[in-house]
Amino acid sequence: MRILVIGSGAREHALVWKCLQSPLAERVYVAPGNGGTAAVARNVPVPADDVTGLVRLARKERIGLAVLGPESAVAAGVGDALREAGVPVFGPGRAAGRIESSKAFAREVMLRAGIPAPVSETFTEPGPARRWARRYGGRVAVKADGLALGKGVIVCDTSEQADRAIDDMLVHHRFGRAGAAIVIQERLEGPELSVFGVTDGRRVVPLAPARDFKRARDGDEGPNTGGMGAYSPPVGVTSELVDEVTRRVLTPAVEELARRGLEYRGVLYAGLMLTPSGIRVLEFNARFGDPEAQVILPRLNSDLVPLLVSAALGELPAHPWLEWSQRAAVGVVVASGGYPDGYETGFVIEGLSTVPRNVLTFHAGTRAVEGLGLVTSGGRVLTMVGLGEDVEKARMAALSGAVRVRFPGAFFRKDIAHEAVRA
Numbered sequence: 001m002r003i004l005v006i007g008s009g010a011r012e013h014a015l016v017w018k019c020l021q022s023p024l025a026e027r028v029y030v031a032p033g034n035g036g037t038a039a040v041a042r043n044v045p046v047p048a049d050d051v052t053g054l055v056r057l058a059r060k061e062r063i064g065l066a067v068l069g070p071e072s073a074v075a076a077g078v079g080d081a082l083r084e085a086g087v088p089v090f091g092p093g094r095a096a097g098r099i100e101s102s103k104a105f106a107r108e109v110m111l112r113a114g115i116p117a118p119v120s121e122t123f124t125e126p127g128p129a130r131r132w133a134r135r136y137g138g139r140v141a142v143k144a145d146g147l148a149l150g151k152g153v154i155v156c157d158t159s160e161q162a163d164r165a166i167d168d169m170l171v172h173h174r175f176g177r178a179g180a181a182i183v184i185q186e187r188l189e190g191p192e193l194s195v196f197g198v199t200d201g202r203r204v205v206p207l208a209p210a211r212d213f214k215r216a217r218d219g220d221e222g223p224n225t226g227g228m229g230a231y232s233p234p235v236g237v238t239s240e241l242v243d244e245v246t247r248r249v250l251t252p253a254v255e256e257l258a259r260r261g262l263e264y265r266g267v268l269y270a271g272l273m274l275t276p277s278g279i280r281v282l283e284f285n286a287r288f289g290d291p292e293a294q295v296i297l298p299r300l301n302s303d304l305v306p307l308l309v310s311a312a313l314g315e316l317p318a319h320p321w322l323e324w325s326q327r328a329a330v331g332v333v334v335a336s337g338g339y340p341d342g343y344e345t346g347f348v349i350e351g352l353s354t355v356p357r358n359v360l361t362f363h364a365g366t367r368a369v370e371g372l373g374l375v376t377s378g379g380r381v382l383t384m385v386g387l388g389e390d391v392e393k394a395r396m397a398a399l400s401g402a403v404r405v406r407f408p409g410a411f412f413r414k415d416i417a418h419e420a421v422r423a
Contacts, residue, residue: 002064005041122183196292197267329394349381
């Protein structure tokens with residue numbers, strides 16, 4: 001089978017790496033890929049949201065399975081077009097993918113399905129939004145309704161901060177069309193959790209849980225990013241809790257979409273907070289998370305490809321058997337200086353040849369330049385993943401890889417998964 005992975009991040013590199021382990025994979029293509037995927041698969045210079053170009057590529061190369069990586073591909077309708085062309089697709093169509101691309105739509109789905117979520121409201125005018133936020137003393141999360149590359153959430157502690165966040169989006173249009181409407185949620189307290197469910201539109205199979213770290217700096221300081229690291233399994237998270245999330249969150253969401261005539265085939269990600277009152281859904285994503293995929297997939301001992309194919313064809317077994325490693329995985333993102341705000345690219349990446357063999361290196365913002373080798377091409381450049389008998393050993397392995405990566409301005413968080421070591 002020829003497999004096409006769509007996207008260019010570390011998530012897509014991890015998917016390519018895992019698919020290549022399958023005896024079913026005759027050849028793996030990546031569109032457009034990065035400097036790391038070029039070394040193991042065939043990169044094709046077609047953007048992830050180029051619907052026409054991707055359909056043309058799939059037909060030319062006789063693709064047997066397409067895997068949607070980033071949210072941009074889902075929102076562009078790549079899944080719809082490929083399915084219409086007869087290509088099995090792991091990833092939802094554009095309409096079902098609104099559960100990520102529109103937070104207002106996701107809120108409506110949760111209300112109709114009875115999914116536990118924070119109290120929230122949708123606004124398009126700043127005045128009513130400010131008044132609503134003041135009811136909570138400004139302790140709210142202000143979210144751009146549309147896609148903002150993981151940066152469209154501002155967590156506020158005071159009314160002044162909430163007012164600024166609301167004005168940034170609705171008055172100053174910081175996120176453009178993505179912020180034309182906003183959703184404001186009450187601020188909750190508790191650890192966050194990421195749970196992924198593979199679904200064929202009817203059945204849902206949960207994957208191993210993970211916890212990611214969105215703030216740019218140690219101690220959960222700095223602005224929100226697309227994710228600076230993750231680890232799996234998270235401390236204190238039991239199989240019973242994952243079953244509860246599947247039963248109360250993932251399955252009801254898939255069923256509510258189906259009631260609306262929206263068949264969801266792919267992976268549905270629930271970003272949760274574990275509050276004293278129980279689980280609450282902060283957001284849904286219509287694809288594998290990044291950096292969570294980089295720590296979940298290395299822990300999966302089973303062949304990933306049959307799972308993706310059966311979901312894409314609408315034939316997911318009622319009880320597929322997945323074998324998970326008992327080892328822990330910790331991923332540390334090495335980012336460009338200034339990320340997630342302004343940053344420069346084009347710097348030569350040094351030190352990769354010295355990374356220990358027990359550390360996986362998943363590329364994101366890299367590209368190969370003749371005569372220079374690999375250079376930076378994005379904000380999140382690499383994810384260094386360590387595996388170990390426990391979280392501490394995995395964490396130290398990941399950090400031993402991150403510290404060897406060198407380019408001007410490079411930085412990474414040193415406290416990823418430290419909570420599990422303290423516990």
